[in-house]
Amino acid sequence: MPTDNAPPTVKPFWRRGLAGFLDFLTVFFVGGYVIGAATGQTTKDGFSLNGGPALLLFALIALYFYLGWKVLGGTVWQRILKAR
Template sequence: MTDTQFQKGPSTWRIVLAAILDFLTAFFVLGYLVASIFGGKTEEGFNLQGGPAFLMFALVVAYFVVFNKFLGGTIWKRILRAQR
């Protein structure tokens, strides 16, 4: 069998690293944006409670769903070439 018959996927470490970096990026960027809108910014960063915290977590989930399903992969998956 030739190499063209086996399509090797990305390395596991790339997939795991992309997932971690995507979560951290989405958490901090979206958290800061929600905190800016709803007044949760602090000197150390942001502090979200109640509705704004729920909104931020919903946006993080939406980030993964929208990017993976409709845009061909998340930001870090594209950067690290960790798409399956």
């Protein structure tokens, strides 16, 4: 019985790298602004996080990538760029 299960192809590095970069920028700016707005640390140019809110943003970034890679099968930009 022949099987047509070809090994999965590896996506080009530029596509995976671009997806990771865009994911980081997206979660950094969106998450940073939301946390800044919730904690009153917004400025006329955007946000300026210090102390606990900054640590919360870093935890949010780590959680986003963990959930995207391990739980959901791909981050937002990996799905858009078909990098996963």
